[in-house]
Each structure stands twice: as structure tokens, then as C-alpha cells.
Amino acid sequence: MEPVVAKSFPVALDQPQKAQLGHDPEQRGWGRWAFLATVALVVTGSFAWGVYQARHSPRDLAFVIVTYDLVAVLCCCLAKQIVLRRDDPEAAPERRRVRIVVRVVSLALAVIIAARVSFAMPDLRLRIAVLVISGVGVGLSFYFFAREDAGRQTDNEPLLKASPERRV
Template structure:
């Protein structure tokens, strides 16, 4: 008869250490288990596509309304694509700096076009000239603030608030 300790029962062991999470970089896939984010994205895209289809259906006999809906939908989709590409480009990679600049310019141009498209439509719906002017003034202020924070501000998009480069900051300080 064999002793009880010699039988082959499974032994509980420590779980293997989990690898450190990776940041989103060009050429790497998303981490596993990110299904909640994808589900939210799918719902938002379905709602956006549904509202686009409903808007096209309702304005099918009015060419100006139809053009507004199509242009706005296109600009929102283009802005999303540009922001996703900008998010993928690493800030601390000097080789990606020229491409980041081009993508930031594209984001800026699409944002200005979208703001002007919507402001023009809202201003047309205003009953008097004072409100139309107010819509355009607020649009210009918003565009100017975006330009300042995106391009003019010292270290816009390149450094942290205390002047250090982003790759010099520890992960604990980024949170």
C-alpha cells in the first residue's frame, strides 16, 4: 500500500505573474478583455448611423437639408478617424513628430469645418441679426480657444504641465 503523500493529487500553486499592460501603439493590437469599450463603440456607431439614415429619409425632398446631414456625418466620421490616428501615434517618439504634426493639422481643419458647418446652420435658424452674430462670435471664440490649446500654448501636445517630457514621467505620476 502506498503512503497518502505519494498519491498524485493536484497541488495548488501560485498563479503565474500577469504581464504589464501595454499602451496602444502602432502595430499592436488592443489588449484582450476590452469588449466593453468595443460594445460601447458599436452602440454609438449604430445610433449615429441610425440618426443619419433617419435624417436622410426626412430631408430627402429638401436638398439643402440633405447636403447638411451628409456633410456633417462625413465630417464627424473623418474627425473620429483623425483622432484615432492621433491617439495611436506616440508622443515620445521623435520619428513620429512630423506625422503627429500633420495629423494634428488635419484634426484642426476638420474641427473648424465641422464647427462652421453647424454654426452656419444654427445661425440661419436664428430669428434676428443679433442672435446670428452671437452664434458666429461664440463659434469664433471656440475655434480660437481650440487653436490656442492645440497649437500655441507652450508645449502643446508635447510636454506635461511641469515642463518635463512625457516619457520622463513615471506611470504613477501620469495617473
């Protein structure tokens, strides 16, 4: 009796499957770079427009410049984190450092935006509410980051002890 799967999909099981459209790096190379270049141009254009609008207010100008710089650093760190492979044990310390930098930069960006939004609020109670909510978000982020690191350390210890290289 032939399995139902073989009847539904007449593909030989011993033949290697072709890469799906969009999953082959050679097929999507130029499209990916075009998308990234377009995004970079839009972000840079938005930054230039923000600098132009904030040219008379030093506080607004500093906010726009620092926010743009943090977004650029965050994009670079995320790209580096993608480049570092998970299966490379030699890259683990660098991957951890990049993860920490991504967390710090994203939290700094969140705090700066929350501070700017709180300054725009007309009422003191709304300012305090914005700062409290952003503080809770930062606290939860640190909690989950510490919890994730604690889980990774306990998960990796049995693997290291059970590896055959350590049984010398």
C-alpha cells in the same frame, strides 16, 4: 519601526502587481469593440433618419451629409492619433499632421453647425450673436493651438541639445 503603508497594505513590494480589472487589453478587447460597433450603428442610424427627414430640402440634406462625413473623418483621425505613440520619435511628424487634421476637421464641424444654427434664428441680432460667438471660439482655438505648438518647440530644443548622440 515598520512604515504605516506596509501595515495598511500587506502586499510585498518586490512582487509585480497584477493588472487592474479593465486595464488589461485582453480582458476588455471584445467589450471595447462591441461599444464602438454600437456607437457606429447609432450614429449611422441617426444619419439615415436625418437623410430621410431632409430629403425634400437640399440645404438640410447637404448639412446632414457633410456633418456625418466630418464626424466620421474626425473619429478616424482621433483613432489614428491614439495609435501613434508619444515615445516614438520617428512618428512625431505624422503625429503633428494628425493633430492639425483633427483641429481643422473639428473647427470645420463647429463652423458648419454654427452656420446652420444661425440660419435657424428668427432675428438678425441672434444670427450675428451666434456667428460672433462661434468666431470667438474658433479664434481662441487657433490661439491655443499656436501657443501649444510654440511651447512644445521650446520644450524640445533643450532635450535635443543635451542628448548624448548630438555631442559627437
